[in-house]
Amino acid sequence: MKISIIGGTGYVGLITGLGLAVHGHDVICMDGDSSKLNKLNNGELPIFEESLHELLKEATDRNKVVFTNNIKTAVRESDIIMIAVGTPESKNGETDMSQLILALKLVAGYINNYKTIVIKSTIPVGTCAMARMIIKDNLKNPMIPFDVVSNPEFLREGNAVSDFLNPDRIVVGVDTPESEVVMKELYRTFDAPMVFTDTRSSEMVKYACNAYLATRISFINEISEISEKVNADIHAILQGMKLDKRIGSHYLNPGPGFGGPCLAKDLKSLICFAGKANAGLPLLKAVLERNGLQIKNIIDYVMSELKDIGSKKIAVLGLSFKAGTNDTRNSPAIHLLEKIADTKTSIHVYDPVVKNLEEPLHSRVTFSTNIMDTIMDADCLIVMTEWPEFKELNLEMVYMMMKTPLIIDTRNIFSPNKAYHLGFSYKGIGITNPIFDSIDVSLKNII
Ligand SMILES: NC(=O)c1ccc[n+]([C@@H]2O[C@H](COP(=O)([O-])OP(=O)(O)OC[C@H]3O[C@@H](n4cnc5c(N)ncnc54)[C@H](O)[C@@H]3O)[C@@H](O)[C@H]2O)c1
Known part of the structure; x- marks a missing residue:
C-alpha cells in the first residue's frame, strides 16, 4: 500500500514509517523539520534507538521509503495518511492540539480521492470526531470521501523498533467497514492480534494503558518509601511480588519516577478531559502527585x-x-x-x-x-x-x-x-x- 506519515521524522513517525516500509509498503515520511530530513537523506538518524540503523538501511536499500517536506505529494500519492505529529502538554495540562490541527488542515487541502486518515498521535477522546469536521471544512472538493481512523501507538522508547515490529496487539478505532478493510490490509503481515473498536474507545485505550503503567510505577515507589522507613528491602519485596502471576514483573522498578514524553503528559491530559466530563479521577491525580514527590x-x-x-x-x-x-x-x-x-x-x-x-x-x-x-x-x-x-x-x-x-x-x-x-x-x-x-x-x- 502507499502510505504517508505526517511527522515522519519524529520518534513515532520515523519508526512507524520504517517499520511499515520493511513490511513491504511504499512509505513517504513527510516532516517540516529540514535538519532531520537532511540527516535521514544522508543515511543518518536524528534519534538514538537500538536497531534503527538497520531498519533505515533495509528500508532505503529496498527503495521503500522517501523523506520529504512536500505535503502535497505525500497526500496525493498515498492511500493512507498517518498523522504522528506531537501532541505536547500545554501550560494548563491539556493536550496542545496545534500541530495536529495544522496537519489536518494541510492534509485536507490536498485530498483528491478517497483517503484513510489514520491518527497515530496520542489524542484526547473525541479527537477523531473533531478531525473529521476539520478535514470536511478544509476539503477543496466537499464530495470526496474519506475516513478518519484511530490507531494509537504503544512502542516504548529504548525498545521502539522491536515493539513496533512485534506488537502485543494493534488497536484500531474505525467508524466505517471500508476503513476496517483498509487497516486489516495495512497490518496483514504483522503477527499480532488486531482489536477493532469505535474511534472513541480506541483513543481511550491509549490513555488507560499509560495511566495503568504510571500507576504501577507510583505504586512501587510508594512501597519503596515505606520499605526504607520500616527497614524492609525492596529487592526482596519485589522478588516476592513478581512471581505472583496476577502481578508480574513489568513496570515495577523503583526509581526517580516516570519521565519521558508520554506518561505524565498523557495522565495530565486524561485528568483534564475527564474533568470536563465530570470525572474527578482521584486515584490518577494521586499517581501524578506521588511521581512529583519521588524526584x-x-x-x-x-x-x-x-x-x-x-x-x-x-x-x-x-x-x-x-x-x-x-x-x-x-x-x-x-x-x-x-x-x-x-x-x-x-x-x-x-x-x-x-x-x-x-x-x-x-x-x-x-x-x-x-x-x-x-x-x-x-x-x-x-x-x-x-x-x-x-x-x-x-x-x-x-x-x-x-x-x-x-x-x-x-x-x-x-x-x-x-x-x-x-x-x-x-x-x-x-x-x-x-x-x-x-x-x-x-x-x-x-x-
Ligand atoms: N515518543 C513516544 O515514546 C511515543 C509513544 C507512543 C505515542 N506517542 C505519541 O506520538 C505522537 C508523536 O510523538 P513523538 O515522540 O514522535 O513526537 P516528536 O516530537 O518526536 O515528533 C513529531 C514530529 O512531527 C513533526 N511535525 C509537527 N507538525 C508537523 C506538520 N504540520 N507537518 C509535518 N510534520 C510536522 C515534527 O517536526 C516532529 O518531527 C505524540 O502524540 C505522542 O504522544 C509517542
Whole structure:
C-alpha cells in the first residue's frame, strides 16, 4: 500500500514509517523539520534507538521509503495518511492540539480521492470526531470521501523498533467497514492480534494503558518509601511480588519516577478531559502527585547530604529519561540538574548518547567524555539512568577516585551490601540501611 506519515521524522513517525516500509509498503515520511530530513537523506538518524540503523538501511536499500517536506505529494500519492505529529502538554495540562490541527488542515487541502486518515498521535477522546469536521471544512472538493481512523501507538522508547515490529496487539478505532478493510490490509503481515473498536474507545485505550503503567510505577515507589522507613528491602519485596502471576514483573522498578514524553503528559491530559466530563479521577491525580514527590525526595536528599554544596563536585551519570534512548524530554535527570544548577556546585555529567542539553543548562554543566573523568574527585555520584555500562562499574575503583564516597543510586543498579562494605555512604530507593538495627530501637520494639 502507499502510505504517508505526517511527522515522519519524529520518534513515532520515523519508526512507524520504517517499520511499515520493511513490511513491504511504499512509505513517504513527510516532516517540516529540514535538519532531520537532511540527516535521514544522508543515511543518518536524528534519534538514538537500538536497531534503527538497520531498519533505515533495509528500508532505503529496498527503495521503500522517501523523506520529504512536500505535503502535497505525500497526500496525493498515498492511500493512507498517518498523522504522528506531537501532541505536547500545554501550560494548563491539556493536550496542545496545534500541530495536529495544522496537519489536518494541510492534509485536507490536498485530498483528491478517497483517503484513510489514520491518527497515530496520542489524542484526547473525541479527537477523531473533531478531525473529521476539520478535514470536511478544509476539503477543496466537499464530495470526496474519506475516513478518519484511530490507531494509537504503544512502542516504548529504548525498545521502539522491536515493539513496533512485534506488537502485543494493534488497536484500531474505525467508524466505517471500508476503513476496517483498509487497516486489516495495512497490518496483514504483522503477527499480532488486531482489536477493532469505535474511534472513541480506541483513543481511550491509549490513555488507560499509560495511566495503568504510571500507576504501577507510583505504586512501587510508594512501597519503596515505606520499605526504607520500616527497614524492609525492596529487592526482596519485589522478588516476592513478581512471581505472583496476577502481578508480574513489568513496570515495577523503583526509581526517580516516570519521565519521558508520554506518561505524565498523557495522565495530565486524561485528568483534564475527564474533568470536563465530570470525572474527578482521584486515584490518577494521586499517581501524578506521588511521581512529583519521588524526584523531590531525591533532590531534597542530595541537598541535605551536600552541606556547603557550592564548594562541591557532583557527578551525574545518565541524562536520558531511561536507558536505550537519547530522549531527555521530562527526564528526572534534567529536573535534578535544573535544581542543583541554581547552586554554585560544580556539575559533571556523562551519558553514553546524550551529548547536548538545552541552554542554559548545557553551559552550566561540564560534559565528560567518559565515566571515570566524571567521577574523579567528586563529592557525590548520582546515578540517574540505568545504562548497562553504569551497572558494570568497578566500585572499588570508583571509591578510590572519588573525593567523598557518597553514591545516590536512583535506579538501584549497585549492590548496596558491596557499597556499604567498601565504605560508601550509599542511598538507593527502598533499600535497607544496615545500621538501622542499631539505631531504631523504638520501631524495633513496636514490631
Ligand atoms: N515518543 C513516544 O515514546 C511515543 C509513544 C507512543 C505515542 N506517542 C505519541 O506520538 C505522537 C508523536 O510523538 P513523538 O515522540 O514522535 O513526537 P516528536 O516530537 O518526536 O515528533 C513529531 C514530529 O512531527 C513533526 N511535525 C509537527 N507538525 C508537523 C506538520 N504540520 N507537518 C509535518 N510534520 C510536522 C515534527 O517536526 C516532529 O518531527 C505524540 O502524540 C505522542 O504522544 C509517542
